[in-house]
Amino acid sequence: MSPVAGGIRTPDQRLRVFVSSTLKELAPERRAARAAIERLALAPVMFELGARPHPPRELYRAYLEQSDIFVGVYWEQYGWIAPGEEMSGLEDEWNLAPEIPKLIYLKRSDHRQDRLDELLERIRDDDDASYVAFTDAAELADLVTADLATLLAERFDAAGGRHAPLGEPAAEVFSTEPVRPPSPLTRLVGREGELATVTRMLTDDAQRLVTVTGPGGIGKSRLAVAAARAVEAMFPDGVVFVDLAPVLDAGLVITAVANALGIRDTGDRPLAEQLAGALGRRRLLLVLDNVEQVVEAAPEFSALLAASAASVLATSRILLRVRGEQNVPLGPLPSPEAAELFAERARAVKPDFELTDDNAAQVVAICGALDNVPLALELAAARLRVLTPAALIERLDHALPLLVGGARDLPERQRTLRATIDWSAQLLSDPERELLLRLGVFRAGFGLDAVEWMWDGLGGADAVEALGALVDGSLVREQDRGSRAWFTMLATVREYGRDRLAERGQLAESQERHADFYVGLAVAAGASATWQGQVEGITRLLDEHDEVRAAVDHLFAMRRFDAVAEIAWSLYTFWWGGGRSGELLTWMDRLLEPGVELSERARVLAEYCRNSIRYWSTSDESIVPTMLRCVDYFRRGGDCRGEALALASLAVAQFAQEPPDLDGMEESARRSLELAEEYDIAFGGAMAGVMIGRVRLAQGRADDAVRRFETSLTVARGIGDTLGQAIALSHLGWAHLLAAEPHRARECFGEQLLLASTIGHE
Incomplete structure (x- = not known):
């Protein structure tokens, strides 16, 4: 039944808007049009909203007769022509449309079918139709909403609506146009995996709050914008962008969201309630950018989601920590993608820049020095206006002053990397x-x-x-x-x-605190009463070698030479077992330079550490007397562990002499073994016992040597001493080789290499 002018409509008889278009090629646009119609509380008339057991032509003729407004959406296809018919249903709907307002929307394209062009020509000649072009579903939704609202206002006025004379236009509290996400001017590089993850989450109805987290300059906002644009067809009511960076008061967050949505505060009820009511059951995506400084408002986001069908994509340096939140942490770019991004941004300021075999290593070094952080790479690339990659590398030891001058359309906090970090620190x-x-x-x-x-x-x-x-x-x-x-x-x-x-003026104080921590850690590791205890403590320091090195550098700078000697002595196994004895030797040479003031203990410790390394590469006659002085110092001080270790090193030094002092070596090794067994039997069996085996090997008693090395290996395995096992296997391999058993030697050397690699003994 056709509408009757002046008739009284019951609540379920809303104005009906007939939507005409091809179905498959314009499915996203049909969803967008439907959402726009429902946003104004009108009734969309569309095939997919209710199938009927009638022939299609009868169905859409009946629908058209009951409709109040005709909306036509066209793109490239003319539509299917049924057998026996001369035209498609698309054209037939236009021909059958009654004398009702017609709103025509044409999606831009250069590849339209001829018959569709002919139909559109007819439509253009119809003075009763409104005609406009659009680009995508989101733009169509905005156009349909605005045009229907205008049409309804015009029809109301034409029906005799009475208005009091208008005074000066009232100032709009908020924009009536929702804020769309910005259009990026550069492509997203190296984030394909994260983009796929975010879009998958957003298209899952069960996951309506997704937070992208990461440090400043890592690319959170850029990823969020790309994800929002990738899924906008899935949100027929649109995507709205809310920049919260300028909002410092959590109490103003709801106002900012309403502002971005074009919702004015009427004052008759709480704005949060108005906002929830306006969102209703609409499928809309809110992109909340820079939430970190107003994270206290997170419960309000959660309440808004609970009261509506909207979804939220947030970017923040910290988690919102509300129920239902799905987190996508964003880290630095992979190295190849970082180099690609750097090169692309470099071409923006230096068009002839290219990655070549000559500069590739330099670009990778630049990216690595900046931790592959996108903003840092962009700021560094801008410096290629005046610097070569090689010159840029030289200046990256102090990167922050260099990383300034970002694009003028960036927020001020992202114009320099220092400002970006400071932004986070202020929170x-x-x-x-x-x-x-x-x-x-x-x-x-x-x-x-x-x-x-x-x-x-x-x-x-x-x-x-x-x-x-x-x-x-x-x-x-x-x-x-x-x-x-x-x-x-x-x-x-x-x-x-x-x-x-x-x-x-507090840098030296913090460096001193840092150095004291590692001095204490080193002394604790070296003070263990057992060999295995030392290994366990020292294993940790293999991971923290850079920090130990930083501590030693500071101790030298502060002339705390005794503390350097204590670290060297306590961590002797660390330096030697970790294959870092060359560095230790350099530091000990510095300690023993003329003019360096050392206590007696520090000088003995430095001489021991220095000479216990030198005997591997030199036959200097001063090494044995120096080791004897170390043995004497530890004996006088009652330090059995120190004396045992010094005797073991003395034995090796005696063996390294030309000619070897085998008798002296055996005596030193036996005394070391006896002392070691007083405080750690395992240490004596696994370490000092190897020295006696070396004497037997040098004496040509290969069988005795093999038995001694096998005993040491068994003891080391029994206490899980990886370094002791490697030492015993190395000696056992040589013993088998000298005994003309190369296959057994190969087995020992192979296992030794494997064990050595697990503890970083290069």
Whole structure:
């Protein structure tokens, strides 16, 4: 039945809007049109909303007769022509449309079918039809909403609506146009996997809150915009972008969201309630960018989701920590993609720049020095206007002053990397920010005990809670190393911390604190009463070699020479067993230079560490007398462990003489074995026993040597001593080789190499 002018409509008899288009090629557009119609509380009339057991022509004729508005959406296809018919249903719908308002929307294309062009020509000549072009489903939804609203207003006025004379236009509190996501001017590089993950989550109705987290400059906003555009067809009510960076008060977040949606605060009820009502059951995606500084408003986001059908894609340096949140953490780019991004951004300022065999290694080095962070790479690439890649590398030791001058359309906080990091740091409490700066003195990473040491004296919450805030803020990254939690910082964040400490005159104090931690760690590892205990403590330091090196560098700078000697002595097995004896030798040479003031103990320790390395490469006659002085020092001090270790090294030095002092070697080895067994039988069997086996081998008693080495190997295996096993296997392999048993020697050497590789003994 056709509408009757002036008739009274019951609540279910809304104005009906007939939508005409091809079905398959314009499926996203049909969804967008339907959402726009329902947004105005009108009734869409579409085949897919209710199948009927009638022939198609009868069905759409009946639908048309009951409709109040005709909406035609056209693209490239003319539509299917049924057998026996002369035209498609698309054209027939236009011909059968009654004298009702007609809104025509044409999707832009250069490949339209001829018969569709002919139909469109007819439509253009019809003075009763409104005609406009569009690009995508989102734009169509905006056009249909605006045109229907205008049409209804015009018809109301034409029907005799009475209006009081209008005064000055009232100022709009908010824009009536929703804020669309920005259109990126550059392509997204190296984030294909993360993009696929985010889009998959957003298209899952069960996952309506997705948060992309990561440090400043990592590319969170760029990924979110790309993901929003990739899924916009799945959100017929549109995608709205809300930039929360300027919002510093969590109480204003709902206002910012309403502003972006074009919802004005009427004042008659809470704005959050108005916002939830406006969203209703609409399928809409809210992109909330830069949530970190207003994260206290997260419960309001959660309530908004619970009261509507909207979805939220948030970017934040910290998690929102509300129910239903799905997190996608964003880390640095893989190295190949980082180099690709650097080269692409370099071409923006230097069009002739190309990655070549000559500069590829330099570009990779630049990217690595900047931790493959996208913003850092973009800022560095901009410097190629005036610097070559080689010159840029030379300046990256102090990267932050170099990484300035980003694109003018970037937010101010992203124009320099220092400002980006400072933005994150300002979100921390004072003690948390101080801890961040102190941790900047670490070169590579740190464990929880190191954090607690650096936290001492800051007060407030405990160190674990403060560290959690840094991890949540994406300023510190956590990873597991076996049973230990291990934490790292981006190089630029570390530099930021050091620079801020230096500005306040506190850098040396934090470096001193760092050095004291590793002196204590080294002494504790070396003070273990058993050989295996030392190995366990020293194994950890293999992971933290860079930090030990940083500590030693600081101790030298502060002229704390005795502390350097203590680290060297306590970690002698670390330096030797880890294949780092060359570095140790360099430091000991510095300690023993003329004019360096050392205590007697420090000088003995330095001489021992130095000469126990030198006997492998030189037959210097001073080595044996020096080792004898070390043995005497430890004996006088009642240090059995020190005396046993010095005697074992003396035995090796005596063996290395020309000619070898076999008798002296055997005597030193036996005394070492006797002393060692007083405090650690395993150490005596696994280490000092090898020395006696070497004497037997030098005496030509290969069978006795093999038995001694096999005994040492058995003892080492029994206590799980990897280094002791490797030493015993090495000697056993040589013994088999000298006994003309190459196959058995090969087995020993093969196992020895495998074991040595597991403890980093290169």
